Amino acid sequence: MRGTAVLLAVLLVAGCSGAPPDGTDGDLTDDWPLLTSAAPFRPVTGQCHESLAATAPLAEHRPVDCAELHVSETYHVGTPAPADVVPAAGSAGARAAFQECSQRAADFLGGSWRTARVAVQVVWPTKAGWSGGARWFRCDVTTADLDGQSRTSRTGSLAGELAGASPLRLGCFNPEVDGETVTTMRPVPCEQAHRAEFAGLWKAPEITYAALESGTARSAAGCRSVIAKFADLPDNSDMQYRTGWISYNPTRTEWLSGERRVRCFVYFASRTFKRSLKNAGPGVLPVN
Incomplete structure (x- = not known):
């Protein structure tokens, strides 16, 4: 019994004092990278959505493939000027965001959205998201009727839609x-x-x-x-x-x-045409 105990003690000492395994330095704490700090959610372009609203709660962010039926498409994500709260409708911040979205829409669509059955909408984070550090606005485009009230579902991206002939162009x-x-x-x-x-x-x-x-x-x-x-x-x-x-x-x-x-x-209340009236002149449209 005494001989067994002595042998065990020798083996334990040898295990603790021996060289570390190949490929290690024996220090268990110096090779762990620091965890990155959590960043607020920020949407990305190229995503489509089944609905469109003025604000986008993170819990309801469920983008779909643009080949599927959807209502809106995100074509740009901007960064607003610093502010304590989400810019209110009519504020300088809200107007600046709409102007940026409007300008970017022409590049995305390949033409002016104002001359098509298309609407542009700015989508903001919620108040809770803003308080949590979200600082973005989403630029979404959607097909719409002329009064801008009815959103129409579609399949396929609107990228380049107005670069050529399009059924969405106003005619x-x-x-x-x-x-x-x-x-x-x-x-x-x-x-x-x-x-x-x-x-x-x-x-x-x-x-x-x-x-x-x-x-x-x-x-x-x-x-x-x-x-x-x-x-x-x-x-x-x-x-x-x-x-x-x-x-x-x-x-x-x-x-x-x-x-x-x-x-x-x-x-015209009753008169009809079977041609465009562009450059028609007084001969086609006389004083009546």
Whole structure:
């Protein structure tokens, strides 16, 4: 028994004092890298989403492949100016973000989103996300009707969509009108009989949104000038006797974000055309 105990003690001492295994230095603490600090979530471009809202809670961030049915697509992620809270609608920070998204949209789409059935929306982190250090805004693009209220689901990316011919480009339409309200603008090829056509954009002045919506005289004058240039007509008081007009204002959210472009359309209550009225001239559109 004494001999066994002595032998065991010798073996233990030899194990503790021997050289470390090959490939190690015997120090168990010096080779562990420090853990990186946790970073706030930041979205990425090229992702599509099944819904679109003004804020994006992290718990609801479930992007889908753009080949699947979706409502919006993220094409740019920006960094806002430093602020203690999420920029409110109409604030300088919110307007700067919308301007950046609007400019980036042209590069992404291959053309102006304002001349297509497309809408741009800024998506912000939630208040909780902002408090946790999130400092980003998402630029999303979506197909939409002319009043900007209805989002349309689609499959496929919108990247380069407006670089060439596209069914989303504003062209010729057959409107349905109830009194002085346009209820539907149904797009049709310009070679088919139609009563309206997109003529261009009019930049509204810096007035309140209520003032823009309440009166038509300002929009009528602005759009008649746009139509005159589009159809190669004299821009004078006779324009009101040559064509009618339809205008679509920015949404209230867009207006608060600084958007001032109004979409203008040539319109006839009963007369139809089977051609574009671009550069049509007084011979096609006489004073009546």
